[in-house]
Amino acid sequence: MLNLVEKLIIITNNPLSKEFFNDKYEVQFINGSLMDVLIKVRDLIHKGYVLLTHPLMGSVKPNQTPYKTVAISKLPKDKTDEQSVLVIENSIQTAQKLIKSKPYKKWPEEVLEDFRVIDLELIKSIF
Amino acid sequence: MMKVVHYINQFFGQIGGEEKADITPQLHEGVVGPGMALKNAFKGEADIVATIICGDSYFAEHQEEATKTILDMIKKYNPDVFVAGPAFNAGRYGTACGAVCKAVKEALNIPVVTGMYIENPGVDLYKKDAYIVLTKNSAVGMREAVPKMAKLALKLAKGEPMGSPQEEGYIPRGIRKNYIADERGSKRAVDMLVKKVNGEKFETEFEMPSFDRVAPNPPVKDITKAKIALVTSGGIVPKGNPDRIESSSASKFGKYDIDGVYDLTEATYETAHGGYDPTYANADADRVLPVDVLRDLEKEGKIGSLHRYYYATVGNGTAVASAKKFGAAIAKELIADGVDAVILTST
């Protein structure tokens, strides 16, 4: 469970997450792919922000769900957080590997809605 | 009788040593050098119809051309299997054996076998593409390697099913194949645990990556006389990326002349690396490759000199195979140029 005093930023390409978190937390909405979200998170981690949630949360694989929500610390530290770098770099590599081996398919809208719901529900589980 | 074409380098082809390493591919009918032992090991089931000899340097420096020539030479024999080496621990020879095997497999769809020592850089580069028989680190291991290679070659030529790396003596290619085990997973786990806790030998079903270490070299004695070279995996290249180094998992490295360069500026250098936000490196590449500071230190006499060339590639922690190849190639040039020590920067 999340430490209640922890301040955070939500990075997401999931409109449901944006809507849910918008008035509670700072939300950076990425109009792009799951990989774009991971890259944005990576760049912020490189600048000293700390990763709070695992980018590969859930058993829905990164080449299945097009949506991703990640939480990072509100304030950057002076020094890059090593653990965060290792986790994000590893996650990006795994995601790239899976996407390369089997690219996304065209999902019907109701399935996309399910992906959005699952993504939001998983990230909500930390609160 | 089945037909085999054999590939060897200038040394094993009895043409000469390093001074002959630049010879172009040559075709010889029949057996040359270690081919004799190989032929004997086939015990009459196969014959070496031709031997191709190529200089290691020539191959390394003209890989595309050399490969094309070699493929043309092989084609007309239409062999049942292609054998290269064994290359033992010779890095360029191993890399050439691997590259030729890969090309033969892909272009001609002929099965391929080679042999190398585990630390040969050719292993990591080509183990997925060819069956590489594990050999000793020098030609002393020839007698042991040849029968294994011959056995594997015959098996492949006949199209027989391939056994596991342990059974056949080849280096695991990292291809995972499912099978139905005799015992269920939980029972296998308990068996493994009992062995492990009792200090008995056990075999893991999945090899986690492990990392070999190299002992540190002795320090630089007098840094004020030393020639220092800069190498980076941070992708710093002259503006425009003249060698077109890829933004991730680069397939090559660049070598750049910094004679007379005292500062890397926004107008002259940039990063080709796609693994981080390039804004800061593009604005001032000294933030990744500290040329400006080293020039100051050179002037102040704090170091002997800064090497005239720096080397750059795009690395990400795990693309071990190509990084290994680059490292070996760069080190060879640096030593030849009389460099005493290296500063390697990563992002």
Add this chain to the structure above:
Amino acid sequence: MRLELGNIFIKDLQFGPETKVEKGILYVNKEELLKEVSGDEKVKSIDFDIVHPGDSARIIPVKDVIEPRVKVEGKGGIFPGFISKVDTVGSGRTNVLKGAAVVTTGKIVGFQEGIIDMSGEGAKYTPFSKTHNLVITCEVNDDVKQHEHEEAIRMIGLKAAAYLGKAGKDVQPDEVKTYETLPLLEQVKKYPNLPKVVYVYMLQSQGLLHDTYVYGVDAKKIIPTFIYPTEVFDGAILSGNCVSACDKNPTYVHLNHPIIEDLYDRDGKDINFLGCVITNENVYLADKERSSNCTAKLVEFLGADAAIISEEGFGNPDADLVMNCNKIEEKGIKTVLVTDEYAGRDGASQSLADSTPKGNAVVTAGNANELVVLKAMDKVIGHPEAANIIAGGYSGSLRPDGSIEAELQVITGCTSEVGFNYLSAKGF
């Protein structure tokens, strides 16, 4: 804690006028069963089917598989926290209808996977092709949300299994197996010279469709704790998962936990089996740190010489597995890991999302990406078109003739990460 499991071998499953076990045949009164499981206003329809090993039948998409069990003696009842009160279970006698299973199906989310084939190539890969299955197809009203949908089907499955289990209450079992774990200090004294072993039991607990329950509590809310292995046999742990068919643990697998069974099998011979530490797999990284610290501390505190660690799922659970392994090995306790692989269809990719050089003893349940062709079946229960959108399938997965080409990950229980299945992979 001592538990007797009375196995009643079920050779056949049929609908009949009365729910009972007679000469190894389980008869089910459909109306009574329906009455037992219905009542949730969210549920629009419930259908029952029976399939047998060897039938030309396919169930898709599978939600859960549950074994009918009943408490005969001892405290509490089956599935504490859901069906029964939260009394501590795991002692006395429990009867098991061995060979029968309840399988729930229903489309909770569009990409839901989970196929059980009762014959053909697919049957080889799922342990649930060998059981006589009572299949419950459950549809809910259109406005029902995914969580409520999951919960409704979960409860119907548990109720059905408990109802069927009652039919075995007064039946003389065909065999009785006894399992016993003593309180720690006594258990240690019992076999003082054997290496002491703990099982680290990782539970998927990341949120919707990724949950596991312990005595009715959502496992993400627990901190790692000790449980007696026999508690598991009475349904103290059950599944709320439904998006990772090949490597999730259906409730059936928790009830018949293979690692626990096989550790008991060696208890007193090669090892001294002390019990289980259950832990979770979370989304929040600080939780991962906390849980793995706690787990390692507890395993050390119990005095273990060695531990088996199993994970559930792929991706971030690999990170939990690696943390647990590193932290336990750092305490000088030897570990064996159980996992599965996603090595690509050609088997050439690095298989785990995370790794550690300390993990030098690993059992793999196989590469979930390998392709399989599942022949057309005469009978398909559920939603055959799901094959086109389930994870591991792709558009065109379901062919016009009714056959399916997909990755093994679509098959329920195929690459069980607690080693319930026989599949494995080798490096070539």
Add this chain to the structure above:
Amino acid sequence: MVKEIERAGLPVVHMCTIVPISKTVGANRIVPTVAIPHPLGNPNLSKEDEKELRRKLVLKALKALQTPIKDQTVFED
């Protein structure tokens, strides 16, 4: 890469932000740097201060190259 240079017989110092990665790739002399997008700089500093920071790091690297070591060594302050 760093390991192969070492293997070839040249003393080499690895300047890298994430020390565990450096250790994993087999570097022996390790100097931790500032941040991934700017290992040897800090855009928040003035030009002069930034160069001074870089100089300090490079001097640390030179010191590492002159220090005899037996095992992987991280040269902190």
